[in-house]
Amino acid sequence: MALYEEQELKIYNSLSGEKETFKPITDGYVGMYVCGPTVYSNVHLGNCRTFISFDLVFRYLxxxxxxxxxxxxxTDAGHLENDAETGEDRIAKKARLEEIEPMEVVQKYTVDFHTILQKFNNLPPSIEPTATGHIVEQIEIIKEIIDNGFAYEANGSVYFDVLKYNESNHYGILSGRKLEDMIANTRELTAQDDKKNPQDFALWKKAEPQHIMRWPSPWSIGFPGWHLECTVMSSKYLGNAFDIHGGGMDLKFPHHECEIAQGQAANGKNPVNYWMHANMLTLNGKKMAKSTGNNILPADLISGDNDILSKPFSPSVARFFMLQANYRSILDFSDEALTAAEKGFQRLMNAIALLPKLKVSANSSFNVKEWKQNCxxxxxxxxxxPILIAQLFEAVKQINAINAEKATITKSDLEILKETLKVFTFDVLGLEATAVLENNQDTDRLKNIVELLIDLRNNARDNKDYATSDKIRDELAKNGITLKDGKEGTQFSL
Structure with missing residues (x-):
């Protein structure tokens, strides 16, 4: 019997606004689609939180x-600035600014995306399709939507007819918006003359002469709309109706709303049974933004090369910190919160390292089976x-008590405890046992050694012996110990 037959999983469905018992369309199989990045810049921590959240979902399923x-x-084409219907393609704009080909931009930032997620120990998806690799399929689905009466061509562009769709469907079903209110609040914008209504959105855009990324179609030389690619790629690889669609909260409207409309218009089916949305990450209580400087890239978090945090933090500590909050809640990133998470992470790892040393007894003072089900x-x-992590720390408390001979555990219960901690800490939460120290004595010993090396390095720098100081820093880095020089001296992290 598979575990899923013994466990009743409930998922908060953004479509209904309630937690629902999960029942996949095909027994034993799950189809899950998550909106990936638009690869025109380095992936930021908010994106990382979203992908870590869905990595957790993937791992547990x-x-x-x-x-x-x-x-x-x-997304390597079709996503215009400010998620708008007009303006430059984000990738084409970056290519123009850097004076390189658009596909060089795509390659550069796709590699960055993969590198960073690998550092956070995210599992790769089963399939990672690109928008430019599915232009033909996007053109074909536009034809179907036109034939079904839900889209129209105007001066080489094709738009989705939201009012026509709303006659037999509900545009706004996911976001809870009413079309009448949207119409009432709409301001007439420039460059919308081709649309029947301001709410209509582009399925295909005719390329202006200066637009770099363009493909032939029955309507014009142009490019597909941003919303269309996800409808095409999800339906191609998961079918016209599938189980789970995830993404950031900011995509609920209009992106995911448009996906539902496109799927219904093309196939006559509700495309997704469970919609999941991960919430945003703030930094020191404010929205992350490059323009205000209230921003930190994952690589800078890991290296310590930033002016926001007091020291570097390992990717596993950052992942642990993010998983201490439910994926649907806003999470604030700060130096104090990360430092606290690092201490908690080390406590967990120290306890796991104690497991082989625990003595077994004839009886258990800890109900391991009940604790396992609580996980x-x-x-x-x-x-x-966060509730799972609280349960893991209940185990930490018990492990420390058993180690101090203030509690007891049988051999069979110890095996269950070991296996369950391994499963939920490493397989499900995806944490990595980097720099696991077996007890506090070892921790103190290592700190003393590193601090001694830091003193030697400082003396070398004072004597302008930069070769020695660099060698100490580099050798420590090779062994997973990162130094950060600041106003208050040199700090280190494992």
Missing amino acids: KHLGYKVRYVRNI YDAMNDDFNS
Whole structure:
């Protein structure tokens, strides 16, 4: 019997606004689509949180025994500035600014995206399709939507007819918006003369002469609309109706709303059963933004090369910190919060390292089987990672008590404890046991050694012996110990 037959998983469905018991369309199989990045810049921490959240979902579904096909796209065309219907393509604009080809931009930032997610120990998706690799399919689905009466061509562009669609469907079903209110609040914008209504959105845009990325179509030389690519790629690899669609909260409207409309218009089916949305990440209580300087890139977090945090933090600590909040809640990133998470992470790792040393007894003072089910109950409640982590720390408390001979455990219960901690810490949460120290004595010993090396390095720098100071820094880095020089001296992190 597969684990999923024993455990009742509930998922918060953005479509209904309620937690629903998860029942896949095909027993034992799950189709999951998550909106991937538009690859025109370095991936930021907010994106990382979203992808870590859905990596958690992917990992737990796989652990339950489902065969999961996880599709996450790469947007490499059609996404205009400010998510608008007019303006430059984000990738083409970056190519113009850097004086390189658009596909060089795509390659550069796709590599960055993969590198960063690998550092955070994210599993790769089953399929990672690109928008430019599916231009033909996008043209074909536009033809179907036109034939079904829900789109129209105007001066070489094709637009989705929202009012026509709303006659027999509900445009706004996901976001809870009413079309009448949208119409009432619409301001007439320039460059919308071709549209019948301001709410209509582009399926295909005729390229202006200066537009770099362009393809032939029955209507014009142009490019597909941003919303269309996800409809095409999700339906191609998962079918016209599939189980789970995820993405950031900011995509709920208009992107995901448009996906539902396109799917219904093309295939006559509601495309997704469970819509999941991850919430945003703030920094020191404010929205992350490059323009205000309230921003930090993942690579700078890891290296410590930033003016926001007091020291570098390992990717596993950052991942642990993010998973301490439910994926649907806003999470604030700060130096204090990360430092606290680092201490908690080390406590967990130290306790796991103690497991082989624990003595077994004739009876257990700790109900391990009940605790194990509590771990499952946490994850079954809409992937509630903070409650799971609280359960892991209950185990930490028990391990420390057993080690101090203030509690007891049988051999069979110890095996269950070991296996369950391994499964939920490493397989489900995706944490990595980097720099695991077996006890506090070892921690103190290592700190003393590193601080001694820092003193030697400082003396070398004072004597302008930069070769020696660089060698100490580089050798420590090779062993996973990062130094950061600041106003208050040199700090280090494992």
